[in-house]
Amino acid sequence: MARSNKPILWLPFAGGGLVAALIIPVLIMITGILMPLGILQLPYEKMAAFAHNPLGKLILFGTVALPAWHAAHRLRMTAHDLGLGGGAVVKALCYGSAGVLIAAAAGALLAI
């Protein structure tokens, strides 16, 4: 049977697309509209407590890591569509930057 690494790339891509679709707009609404207008506050104690909680860590990690992977995979495909080539440079740039973001998120969450 032909082996393919596509499912490994695809599953988090699809999951990331769904997570991004469900949660990113409301997060931007909070940090970009409601908080600047003073309708909502994001106090340090509350946010630190959420990031300290194991379930909070998991939610925050999923919220960053899955959409970041989704974006990387989709941008790689789009780079190909735009005639920027599908070579190693595009792959390294896309998956590399997502990898850096995911590792950084994990590091920060472990440090809190």
Added chain:
Amino acid sequence: MSRRPYVRKVKRSWWLGQRRYVLYMVRELTSLFVGLYCAVLVVGLFRLVQGRAAWDGFLAALSSPAGVLFQLVCLAFAAYHSVTWFALTPKAMPLALRGEPVPARAIVGMHYAAWALVSLIVLVAAGT
């Protein structure tokens, strides 16, 4: 044995001519803004680790005119991603229930319901 497959030349501007191609490219490029906002979130996590002063500085940067403008652009693209993602889900993953295909409208509708529910939960959690 060497292969020299024929690769048809495609202009980089191929997608600019037709409305549906432009919309396709906008849809795909939503991922750029999703990724950029993820980077903002990661910066926020680091500011949280660094302590109260760093966190307050992060919030101030988000509230600055440039921060708000950037996020409004991200919001437009993120919302477009949500709408297009829900629309393509029944095409990418058609469901069948007891042998009967689930209507696409039902699948899309469930996604909108989940979107509303998640948004409500996050808003309540952030607001209380």
